[in-house]
Amino acid sequence: MATSTSRWWALGALVLSVLVIGMDATILNVALPTLAADLHATTRDLQWIVDAYMVPFAALMLPAGAFGDRFGRRRLLLAGLAAFAVASVVATAAGGTGQLIAARALMGAGGALIMPLSTSILPVIFPPAERGRAIAAWTAAVALGLPLGPIVGGYLLDHFRWGSIFLINIPVVVVAALVTAVFVPESRDPSASRLDSPGALLSVAGLAALVFGIIEAPSKGWGDPAVLAGLGAGVVLLTAFALVEARGPAAMVDLxxxxxxxxxxxxxxxxxxxxxxxxxxxxxxxxxxxxxxxxxxxxxxxxxxxxxxxxxxxxxxxxxxxxxxxxxxxxxxxxxxxxxxxxxxxxxxxxxxxxxxxxxxxxxxxxxxxxxxxxxxxxxxxxxxxxxxxxxxxxxxxxxxxxxxxxxxxxxxxxxxxxxxxxxxxxxxxxxxxxxxxxxxxxxxxxxxxxxxxxxxxxxxxxxxxxxxxxxxxxxxxxxxxxxxxxxxxxxxxQTAQSGHDHTAAPRPHSPLP
CATH class of the missing domain: 1.20.1250.20 (MFS general substrate transporter like domains)
Structure with missing residues (x-):
């Protein structure tokens, strides 16, 4: 088992990782009027600057968790932090709405790795007696990031160029990545079989279509053909996903x-x-x-x-x-x-x-x-x-x-x-x-x-x-x-992780699930 000190340092890294996601969820809202003026962005552009983050964020979380089980949760968490940092750099330097929308999409993909993998690491490094406290800190970090977004964003916009609202992510992410690399033990599923490619494709496509329809509904109306097509495609694809997972030998989701x-x-x-x-x-x-x-x-x-x-x-x-x-x-x-x-x-x-x-x-x-x-x-x-x-x-x-x-x-x-x-x-x-x-x-x-x-x-x-x-x-x-x-x-x-820095979870005698 990792030492008590290293566990709480690891929690600090996970807290920073989700804190920046919480901040990013709200910091952009205060900058939308500035973006409209400086980038000559239309209302439609502004909507997609916001929504380009939400679609990949929701659609990629399922495969992110499965890939973490297979390839290593710390490794995928570091990849998510790296993607978030690169996207923040691109967004900071964006000269037009297209570049900013692309950066926001990459940011959403990074967030899709960070959120589930940071959660999945908690039960690996904390015993049951301490896990509730760790979850409370993790939850508070997500919530704290939400009001911090407007506070930090408002200050930055009063004193600096609008790109500073993305630049602020970089030092937080870098610190989180360094602490993760040093204190978070690696863990994975040693019995993981081949990748569930059909399940991954169906889940990503289905969730992306469903979230697209949900996002578009308030502005276009719930009866709009594009909204109905998105919602319908999402339901069909996710139904197919459930059928594949129920029958597949290498299911991505354990039903x-x-x-x-x-x-x-x-x-x-x-x-x-x-x-x-x-x-x-x-x-x-x-x-x-x-x-x-x-x-x-x-x-x-x-x-x-x-x-x-x-x-x-x-x-x-x-x-x-x-x-x-x-x-x-x-x-x-x-x-x-x-x-x-x-x-x-x-x-x-x-x-x-x-x-x-x-x-x-x-x-x-x-x-x-x-x-x-x-x-x-x-x-x-x-x-x-x-x-x-x-x-x-x-x-x-x-x-x-x-x-x-x-x-x-x-x-x-x-x-x-x-x-x-x-x-x-x-x-x-x-x-x-x-x-x-x-x-x-x-x-x-x-x-x-x-x-x-x-x-x-x-x-x-x-x-x-x-x-x-x-x-x-x-x-x-x-x-x-x-x-x-x-x-x-x-x-x-x-069970908690074993001692050492590159832990691989040992197979359990029997699953706690019925």
């Missing part, structure tokens, strides 16, 4: 995972949490900027109560899991998360930041309390030799759920916002509350400003209400289907 209630309902709970938090991070920055009047830097700072709540909830979850069991903690976390959403749904046009800070802190606490035990329980079901593919399956489900959440909740937000605007407002005001604020500021139209803000707050309340109901539904599902025996006894925990 026995789905016989474990802990894996299935832990993944369901984590996905509901991800969906809800994606909704929060979609509406709250717009509320803080367009309604309450804060700038990008001030917005990032004011999202910190959510991160503080998440860290507190994660630490509590890590300490209480052994005593109360997975089912009780996940249910409690989802109920607290729902309470945060429902408190947020009471926001009115005259509500100040105090209410926002309160419900963000409650929602963050619920997220930490539900997510840490859920991920700990899921990782405990994985045989050590398949932690890469198992973690990739979990992260893919979470990512697709979050993407679907943003698309559906974004469509709901837009529909309610437009429906609540008075007749006769300028056409651009119907595009978004940000556009309405800009029009009102340019024309001095105080009535438009008030109407747009009231319409947005009403729409945000509807989104948070839906998130609250979804969290309650998830809590009920966990109570019903994750039996107490399953939630507390679960399955045998994964």
């Amino acid at each position: 026995r995972l789905f016989r474990s209630r802990v894996f299935v309902w832990g993944a369901v709970g984590a996905t509901f949490v991800s969906l809800g938090m994606a909704g929060v991070l979609f509406v709250v920055p717009q509320h803080l900027q367009a309604v309450l009047g804060y700038d990008a830097l001030g917005t990032g700072i004011r999202v910190i109560p959510m991160v503080a709540g998440l860290m507190a909830g994660g630490l509590a979850g890590e300490r209480l899991t052994a005593r109360l069991g997975l089912r009780a903690l996940m249910t409690a976390g989802l109920v607290i998360l729902a309470a945060g959403f429902l408190l947020g749904a009471t926001t009115g046009p005259a509500s100040g930041y105090g209410l926002t800070a309160a419900w963000l802190a409650v929602a963050g606490a619920g997220t930490g309390l539900a997510m840490v035990p859920a991920m700990d329980g899921v990782l405990a079901t994985l045989p050590e030799e398949r932690t890469g593919s198992g973690s990739a399956t979990l992260q893919t489900v979470r990512q697709v759920g979050a993407t679907m959440g943003v698309a559906v909740l974004g469509s709901l937000l837009s529909a309610v916002y437009v429906a609540r605007l008075p007749e006769g407002v300028p056409a651009p005001a119907g595009d978004s509350v940000t556009a309405a604020v800009e029009v009102a500021a340019r024309t001095g139209n105080a009535d438009l400003l008030r109407a747009a803000r009231e319409a947005f707050v009403g729409a945000m309340d509807q989104v948070l209400l839906v998130c609250g109901v979804a969290s309650v539904l998830a809590a009920v599902l966990v109570v019903v289907f994750l039996t107490r025996a399953t939630g507390t006894a679960a399955v045998p925990a994964v």
Whole structure:
């Protein structure tokens, strides 16, 4: 077993790896107006600068986990960090939208390696007694990166060229790669058979088509032919993928995972949490900027109560899991998360930041309390030799759920916002509350400003209400289907890595999966 000191250094590398992904998820948002002006980017260009990251990120995670099991998880993690660094350099120097979109796609591919492999390494280097604490730190790093994005991005854009928002990734990634190379032990599946090429191709094509359809739906409409084609192709290809995996001798995804209630309902709970938090991070920055009047830097700072709540909830979850069991903690976390959403749904046009800070802190606490035990329980079901593919399956489900959440909740937000605007407002005001604020500021139209803000707050309340109901539904599902025996006894925990620097996981006498 690796020494205690080296394990925590390794965790530091994994935390930095996902911190930069969390930052990159939000740092670009504050730069979109600058990119539109400096690169003469159209709205369509801006959309694909954002979406070019999301499609490969979601589509490549499954094969990334399987390749990590076969070729070495540390090796593939280092490859992901290298791809992310190269893409950041290219993005920093981009002279046009095409080059920037290509760099963002490579960045997404790097992130697809980093996210599942960083998760899969945790149960390899940490014994069960310490794994919950490590997962709490990992989860907090992802969450901390999200508000750090606008804070860091706002500062950089105030003082430097827009390329600096990508340049900031490079030192973080370099440090993470160096610490990974020194302290993270290599691990792989020694019994891995030949590569599942048909499964890899079908999963990548199916997830890419599905995510493309989800991303395009809010702007084009759910009935648009391109959206329907993407969604239909995604369903067909992923169905074919499931059939191939069920029959193939070298399956990329171990379908026995789905016989474990802990894996299935832990993944369901984590996905509901991800969906809800994606909704929060979609509406709250717009509320803080367009309604309450804060700038990008001030917005990032004011999202910190959510991160503080998440860290507190994660630490509590890590300490209480052994005593109360997975089912009780996940249910409690989802109920607290729902309470945060429902408190947020009471926001009115005259509500100040105090209410926002309160419900963000409650929602963050619920997220930490539900997510840490859920991920700990899921990782405990994985045989050590398949932690890469198992973690990739979990992260893919979470990512697709979050993407679907943003698309559906974004469509709901837009529909309610437009429906609540008075007749006769300028056409651009119907595009978004940000556009309405800009029009009102340019024309001095105080009535438009008030109407747009009231319409947005009403729409945000509807989104948070839906998130609250979804969290309650998830809590009920966990109570019903994750039996107490399953939630507390679960399955045998994964073994820790052996001592030395180039560890290869020994085959287990028998799989913990039924």
